[in-house]
């Protein structure tokens with residue numbers, strides 16, 4: 001099974017969200033700020049377009065890859081749930097390495113906050129990622145949807161009403 005960046009991201013946020021997403025249940029545009037990275041990128045960095053390539057490998061799609069410096073640029077509106085964005089970017093680095101790219105790096109960019117965060121892949125990450133893949137595969141193939149997590153972040157989630165508002 002080929003995983004997408006969203007599988008990795010949601011795995012690090014909520015297993016229920018991962019399961020719902022994988023099984024085709026979606027409620028976009030209710031609560032979640034569906035970040036359009038491309039649009040944000042064009043607005044924040046219009047001069048950079050020529051430098052980057054879009055890369056599709058296995059299940060992932062990297063919108064802004066700089067092949068010269070081997071850097072993936074990921075543009076975000078906010079640093080909320082940053083751990084999940086970092087994990088997603090690490091997965092992209094892992095897939096690039098799997099396809100022979102030598103020591104790529106990632107850069108999380110927050111143009112609105114004027115901040116950046118460099119993301120690298122350590123040996124510990126290289127060991128952990130196959131476990132993420134196995135765990136995700138096992139989770140999404142369960143017949144039952146995992147339980148709600150009752151966390152503050154649920155209020156920002158597109159599944160909020162589905163999860164908490166009784167019919």
Ligand code: SF4
Pocket residue numbers: 013014015016017020147148149150151153154155157158159160163
């Ligand atoms: S609302 Fe909360 S429990 Fe439901 S999918 Fe989203 S994060 Fe998970």
